[in-house]
Amino acid sequence: xxxxxERVEQKLRERFPGLAFExxxxxxxxxxxxxxxxxxxxxxxxxxxxxxELDFGMLPWMGGADxxxxxxxxxxxxxxxxxxxxxxxxxxxxxxxxxxxxxxxVGVWPTANWHERETYDFYGIEFTxxxxxxxxxxxxxxxxxxxxxDSPLGYEEVAFTHNTPNRxxxxxxxxxxxxxxxxxxxx
Amino acid sequence: xxxxxxPQHPSTHGxxxxxxxxxxxxxxxxxxxxxxxxxxxxxxxxxxxxxxxIPQTDRMDYISxxxxxxxxxxxxxxxxxxxxxxxxxxxxxxLAELTRISSHAVWMxxxxxxxxxxxxxxxxxxxxxxVLSIYDHVxxxxxxxxxxxxxxxxxxxxxxxxxxxxxxxxxMPAHIDEYESLLTKNPIWIARTQGVAxxxxxxxxxxxxxxxxxRGSGVNYDIRKAEPYSGYDTYQFDVxxxxxxxxxxxxxxxxxxxxxxxKIAKQAIQRIRELGEFGPYRxxxxxxxxxxxxxxxxxxxxxxxxxxIVAHGFFPPVGEAYSAVExxxxxxxxxxxxxxxxxxxxxxxxxPSFINLQALPLMVQGRMIADVIAAIGSIDIVLGxxxx
Amino acid sequence: MADTRDPxxxxxxxxxxxxxxxxxxxxxxxNLYEEVERGVLFTKVESMVGWAMNQARANAIWPLGFGLACxxxxxxxxxxxxxxxxxxxxxxxxxSPRQADLMIVAGRVSIKMxxxxxxxxxxxxxxxxxxxxxxCSSCGGVFNNYAILQGVDKIVPVDVYVPGxxxxxxALLHGIMKLQEKILLSRPELGxxxxxxxxxxxVA
Ligand code: SF4
Numbered sequence: 001x002x003x004x005x006e007r008v009e010q011k012l013r014e015r016f017p018g019l020a021f022e023x024x025x026x027x028x029x030x031x032x033x034x035x036x037x038x039x040x041x042x043x044x045x046x047x048x049x050x051x052x053e054l055d056f057g058m059l060p061w062m063g064g065a066d067x068x069x070x071x072x073x074x075x076x077x078x079x080x081x082x083x084x085x086x087x088x089x090x091x092x093x094x095x096x097x098x099x100x101x102x103x104x105x106v107g108v109w110p111t112a113n114w115h116e117r118e119t120y121d122f123y124g125i126e127f128t129x130x131x132x133x134x135x136x137x138x139x140x141x142x143x144x145x146x147x148x149x150d151s152p153l154g155y156e157e158v159a160f161t162h163n164t165p166n167r168x169x170x171x172x173x174x175x176x177x178x179x180x181x182x183x184x185x186x187x
Numbered sequence: 188x189x190x191x192x193x194p195q196h197p198s199t200h201g202x203x204x205x206x207x208x209x210x211x212x213x214x215x216x217x218x219x220x221x222x223x224x225x226x227x228x229x230x231x232x233x234x235x236x237x238x239x240x241i242p243q244t245d246r247m248d249y250i251s252x253x254x255x256x257x258x259x260x261x262x263x264x265x266x267x268x269x270x271x272x273x274x275x276x277x278x279x280x281x282l283a284e285l286t287r288i289s290s291h292a293v294w295m296x297x298x299x300x301x302x303x304x305x306x307x308x309x310x311x312x313x314x315x316x317x318v319l320s321i322y323d324h325v326x327x328x329x330x331x332x333x334x335x336x337x338x339x340x341x342x343x344x345x346x347x348x349x350x351x352x353x354x355x356x357x358x359m360p361a362h363i364d365e366y367e368s369l370l371t372k373n374p375i376w377i378a379r380t381q382g383v384a385x386x387x388x389x390x391x392x393x394x395x396x397x398x399x400x401x402r403g404s405g406v407n408y409d410i411r412k413a414e415p416y417s418g419y420d421t422y423q424f425d426v427x428x429x430x431x432x433x434x435x436x437x438x439x440x441x442x443x444x445x446x447x448x449x450k451i452a453k454q455a456i457q458r459i460r461e462l463g464e465f466g467p468y469r470x471x472x473x474x475x476x477x478x479x480x481x482x483x484x485x486x487x488x489x490x491x492x493x494x495x496i497v498a499h500g501f502f503p504p505v506g507e508a509y510s511a512v513e514x515x516x517x518x519x520x521x522x523x524x525x526x527x528x529x530x531x532x533x534x535x536x537x538x539p540s541f542i543n544l545q546a547l548p549l550m551v552q553g554r555m556i557a558d559v560i561a562a563i564g565s566i567d568i569v570l571g572x573x574x575x
Numbered sequence: 576m577a578d579t580r581d582p583x584x585x586x587x588x589x590x591x592x593x594x595x596x597x598x599x600x601x602x603x604x605x606n607l608y609e610e611v612e613r614g615v616l617f618t619k620v621e622s623m624v625g626w627a628m629n630q631a632r633a634n635a636i637w638p639l640g641f642g643l644a645c646x647x648x649x650x651x652x653x654x655x656x657x658x659x660x661x662x663x664x665x666x667x668x669x670x671s672p673r674q675a676d677l678m679i680v681a682g683r684v685s686i687k688m689x690x691x692x693x694x695x696x697x698x699x700x701x702x703x704x705x706x707x708x709x710x711c712s713s714c715g716g717v718f719n720n721y722a723i724l725q726g727v728d729k730i731v732p733v734d735v736y737v738p739g740x741x742x743x744x745x746a747l748l749h750g751i752m753k754l755q756e757k758i759l760l761s762r763p764e765l766g767x768x769x770x771x772x773x774x775x776x777x778v779a
Binding site: 139154158 | 720
């Protein structure tokens with residue numbers, strides 16, 4: 001019998017009876033998504049990876065998201081793939097606004113290293129236990145977290161003549177360098 | 188000793204910087220430093236409607252634009268819950284496979300240049316130009332085609348397009364033979380790639396490596412087979428798998444993949460012919476997809492839909508979806524969150540190059556500097572996609 | 576000047592004048608003068624050298640092999656078999672900025688990359704030229720956001736802008752030809768443009 005996501009959830013509930021799992025439902029939530037508590041994320045992931053039946057050996061990607069007015073505000077999303085069952089499963093962790101912190105899963109899947117750095121870079125979510133949590137895509141001296149909803153796009157207005165009244169006109173010194181205009185008179 | 192390779196270096200395929208720590212000529216530690224091409228696409232997508240975001244995806248992996256369009260459209264279609272007609276899917280498959288051929292051709296040319304075989308570049312770029320003129324014919328642009336739309340295509344295929352593709356597909360196997368005669372048994376090529384940049388199957392899975400690099404390590408995983416999209420399950424093709432996990436087996440896998448792509452493209456052309464060379468090229472779901480132009484001119488309702496979609500964009504249901512395709516470089520996926528407005532709330536790109544590059548230190552640890560060049564070439568990265 | 580051509584090119588035999596007699600043989604000196612006037616051009620030494628330098632510079636541009644983004648692939652394509660930039664003498668892509676005299680900024684320049692581009696420009700020996708290839712390096716293109724520099728002309732002086740996203744290889748070739756025109760019109764005998772003096776007047 002092929003593995004189903006329902007079976008994965010059932011196994012998780014059996015293994016961690018005291019924890020609050022919540023399945024995300026919605027009109028167009030197309031993937032099977034489970035919201036798990038942040039504190040026991042590493043144990044859950046280790047179980048999912050090591051269990052012989054589940055065998056989620058690969059973490060294709062993980063990332064963050066910001067739902068600004070909502071509380072808790074941030075989310076980190078983990079997409080797991082089981083190669084032997086050809087099954088995907090999505091985990092989510094919800095984190096509050098102040099000091100957003102999630103345990104790092106680098107120890108479970110080494111590939112999470114750069115993903116977590118990227119999420120830190122974009123959202124300022126800290127991953128405790130990460131070996132080298134520095135900026136990855138933006139320059140090191142960058143201020144702020146660009147993908148948070150309250151940070152601006154950084155749009156630069158396109159300069160047209162109508163919106164730049166004090167536009168710099170060519171300096172008179174340049175005129176001397178320009179080739180002289182020859183006037184032609186009608187013969 | 189620490190030396191710095193890049194960001195401007197002729198063989199890093201863009202603006203990759205690699206900090207190498209050396210002991211003599213042996214590499215002790217290797218640290219890729221990226222972000223020199225960070226474009227802020229994920230942020231910008233939150234300010235654009237779904238259709239407006241499609242041109243951005245071309246500029247992500249600019250060697251295989253059609254695959255990126257396809258991945259984006261599939262993710263948006265997954266949220267909307269629409270599925271394009273079979274004819275559209277066949278056209279998409281045809282173009283995606285031509286893209287794979289051209290991407291692998293570019294890879295082969297540039298990788299061979301890095302290693303010192305200059306001639307291959309001229310051969311592979313000849314075929315790439317042919318694919319680009321096919322794009323030009325169908326979409327009007329050589330590289331940044333933006334041809335696919337959510338729910339279909341931007342316009343129907345032009346006259347003579349299928350014949351042109353057929354001609355190209357028919358002559359391609361001979362050209363692949365040509366490349367292989369230049370490289371496969373070339374002793375220098377073998378010396379530079381065999382046993383170099385080793386990546387075991389276990390490591391490849393743990394580090395999330397996908398695409399030909401994963402299959403070169405002997406793991407048979409291809410999204411076209413495992414999670415078929417666009418009707419790939421109805422095509423006959425094999426998934427080539429390598430043996431040793433070195434640069435040479437990645438080369439072998441890519442060569443074989445080109446041949447498989449030719450096979451798929453032939454079947455797709457056949458299928459398009461059967462389903463009608465010209466016909467409807469979009470879903471008839473006017474809430475989300477533009478109605479055909481003839482109807483806009485005659486029916487009031489279609490005109491209103493057309494106006495609404497062009498002026499505001501379409502309003503998808505609230506939800507989220509992740510959908511992945513097998514791009515030439517690996518698993519390319521889009522994760523999209525919709526809040527019911529015409530703009531995505533969040534778009535996350537799972538780009539294969541970003542993750543494959545992460546395994547670079549693993550491949551070059553304890554090897555020579557010259558092997559770094561071979562390793563970077565063999566994983567086939569595009570910096571536009573690494574940094575997004 | 577009056578037209579010296581014969582107004583009546585078709586003549587009857589009768590109208591041909593008899594050959595003139597008594598033509599004085601030219602002296603040795605006169606012959607010499609005539610010879611010199613036919614084959615020698617008088618000019619200033621500086622302009623001659625300048626002309627030759629311009630020819631040399633314009634017809635053997637060495638670009639810096641330096642790709643940033645999508646446009647770089649089209650830049651590679653002009654070196655490929657179909658477009659073949661060596662017809663214009665610019666096929667020698669150099670890996671090191673110290674051997675190059677043309678920088679083709681092919682692609683978007685991010686804020687992180689901007690200092691590097693500037694440094695590469697400074698490392699190139701004078702005389703040097705810059706082509707901004709594509710919409711991104713000319714003005715930011717489709718990416719108007721926090722990460723991308725809105726036009727490379729904010730950090731390096733640009734000689735030729737090639738629009739397009741990406742420009743077709745033909746367009747880039749056209750850009751290179753425009754640059755050649757510009758080089759041919761420059762006057763190297765005047766020396767490099769004295770930047771400091773211009774700065775005082777508020778130009779550079
Ligand atoms: S101008 Fe267009 S093709 Fe060129 S780098 Fe910018 S986005 Fe890419």
